[in-house]
Amino acid sequence: MCFSLVNKYNVAGPRYTSYPTVPYWNVDKFSLKQWKENLKKAFEESNTTEGISLYIHLPFCESLCTFCGCNKRITKRHEVESPYISAVLKEWDLYCDLLGEKPNIKELHLGGGTPTFFDSKNLKILIDGITRKAKLADNYEFSFEGHPNNTTETHLQTLFDLGFKRVSFGVQDYNPIVQKAIHRIQPFENVKKVTEQARAIGYTSVSHDIIFGLPFQTEAHVAETINKTKELLPDRIAFYSYAHVPWIKGNGQRGYKDSDLPTPSIKQNQYQLGKKLLADAGYYDIGMDHFALKTDSLYTASVSETMHRNFMGYTASKTKVMIGLGVSSISDSWYAFAQNVKGIEEYYHLIESQIIPVFRGHILTNEDLIIRQHILNLMCHFKTSWIDSDLYFEEIPEVLSKLKEMEDDGLLKKELNQIFITEKGKPFVRNICMAFDLLLQRNKPETQLFSMTI
Numbered sequence: 001m002c003f004s005l006v007n008k009y010n011v012a013g014p015r016y017t018s019y020p021t022v023p024y025w026n027v028d029k030f031s032l033k034q035w036k037e038n039l040k041k042a043f044e045e046s047n048t049t050e051g052i053s054l055y056i057h058l059p060f061c062e063s064l065c066t067f068c069g070c071n072k073r074i075t076k077r078h079e080v081e082s083p084y085i086s087a088v089l090k091e092w093d094l095y096c097d098l099l100g101e102k103p104n105i106k107e108l109h110l111g112g113g114t115p116t117f118f119d120s121k122n123l124k125i126l127i128d129g130i131t132r133k134a135k136l137a138d139n140y141e142f143s144f145e146g147h148p149n150n151t152t153e154t155h156l157q158t159l160f161d162l163g164f165k166r167v168s169f170g171v172q173d174y175n176p177i178v179q180k181a182i183h184r185i186q187p188f189e190n191v192k193k194v195t196e197q198a199r200a201i202g203y204t205s206v207s208h209d210i211i212f213g214l215p216f217q218t219e220a221h222v223a224e225t226i227n228k229t230k231e232l233l234p235d236r237i238a239f240y241s242y243a244h245v246p247w248i249k250g251n252g253q254r255g256y257k258d259s260d261l262p263t264p265s266i267k268q269n270q271y272q273l274g275k276k277l278l279a280d281a282g283y284y285d286i287g288m289d290h291f292a293l294k295t296d297s298l299y300t301a302s303v304s305e306t307m308h309r310n311f312m313g314y315t316a317s318k319t320k321v322m323i324g325l326g327v328s329s330i331s332d333s334w335y336a337f338a339q340n341v342k343g344i345e346e347y348y349h350l351i352e353s354q355i356i357p358v359f360r361g362h363i364l365t366n367e368d369l370i371i372r373q374h375i376l377n378l379m380c381h382f383k384t385s386w387i388d389s390d391l392y393f394e395e396i397p398e399v400l401s402k403l404k405e406m407e408d409d410g411l412l413k414k415e416l417n418q419i420f421i422t423e424k425g426k427p428f429v430r431n432i433c434m435a436f437d438l439l440l441q442r443n444k445p446e447t448q449l450f451s452m453t454i
């Protein structure tokens with residue numbers, strides 16, 4: 001990897017799980033009333049044909065991992081489980097009442113926090129309560145995030161019996177020095193056990209999350225982690241770049257110093273090494289940070305160009321509507337985004353008052369909708385074309401000059417009205433999306449909002 005390119009393109013940039021990105025939402029032009037109208041419209045247009053996706057945020061964790069950027073609440077008090085599950089089910093009732101017709105669930109994902117913090121019996125109450133009010137679409141996909149240290153065989157069996165066929169386990173790194181720094185002691189044997197149990201029960205896709213760029217992590221640690229991962233051959237691997245965002249309230253990324261982190265060029269070497277080792281082990285690079293074996297449905301979706309990206313990450317099918325339940329969850333009706341309150345007490349209070357607990361959102365303009373599609377094309381297929389697009393990028397000098405510079409650096413190939421990201425350009429996909437992000441270009445942030453792109 002060319003260090004001058006790393007230096008040049010290592011800037012703060014969004015991960016584009018949405019466009020517009022959250023800091024650029026026009027919250028003043030958003031209201032709960034508009035959210036409900038937009039959601040209803042998208043639901044009526046798509047519920048019978050493609051169905052909807054559901055994301056449920058389960059925020060509790062027993063112990064704080066100091067690298068973690070997710071919305072979580074640390075507690076060992078398991079009495080929190082039941083009130084939380086009943087609040088989520090009440091929120092689902094509010095949505096079902098609004099939508100009228102039975103939702104047709106195509107995808108459901110339990111994320112966190114740690115879904116496996118919850119007892120299996122409570123997870124069953126949750127899923128039964130959700131599906132009682134809904135229909136299941138053909139080939140529906142249910143998935144969850146499991147913590148290898150607390151996922152039990154009963155969790156795996158209970159969720160499998162409820163229709164879950166996909167699970168992802170947080171691995172991060174196997175080296176003891178790194179594990180100590182991130183306050184997450186998790187031996188290989190724990191990951192091996194849950195991976196093998198999931199396979200034996202019949203899960204068709206097991207995924208592992210690995211991170212590079214962690215404190216004290218070296219290239220050798222990344223290689224050691226990938227070599228161990230290869231022994232278990234998960235169907236998918238998320239190989240994330242550590243997002244250092246210590247200014248985000250409550251995320252606790254303070255257990256180490258900035259100087260304990262690898263430099264951008266070392267981090268880039270870790271990525272290149274990891275990517276090579278994953279390719280040697282039979283994994284295909286299917287999108288930003290994501291790798292899959294040829295037998296996995298996400299690989300098939302990437303080849304057939306049906307892969308989609310939303311707040312849950314990459315998914316094999318696209319639905320116009322995604323409803324996010326639970327604290328901090330973001331919902332998407334394609335025409336609008338809405339985010340739930342982040343505090344648990346406030347969430348309970350709104351639910352008890354029969355109010356959908358949304359506190360901010362954004363209604364997409366026509367320009368947003370066009371750019372959103374280009375960013376999705378780049379993130380999912382590493383190419384985009386604007387032949388039929390209303391917004392003609394050939395006439396926008398800011399976009400053109402950025403694309404020209406990236407073409408000169410070999411990151412992309414440009415033809416009239418279309419671009420293709422090269423192999424060399426794939427690690428810079430966030431930077432290439434930024435060229436299309438007109439909101440970011442018109443209003444450059446004065447303080448750092450996003451993690452660094454490398």
Ligand SMILES: C[S@@+](CC[C@H](N)C(=O)[O-])C[C@H]1O[C@@H](n2cnc3c(N)ncnc32)[C@H](O)[C@@H]1O
Binds near residue numbers: 240
């Ligand atoms: C909600 S956790 C997964 C489930 C469970 N809580 C666990 O830790 O095993 C989601 C994943 O996000 C990733 N993640 C969290 N914070 C991150 C950060 N700052 N940078 C990059 N990835 C991060 C980790 O790989 C983690 O496994």
Ligand code: SF4
Binds near residue numbers: 060068
């Ligand atoms: S990485 Fe997982 S277990 Fe650790 S604090 Fe974050 S959400 Fe909780």
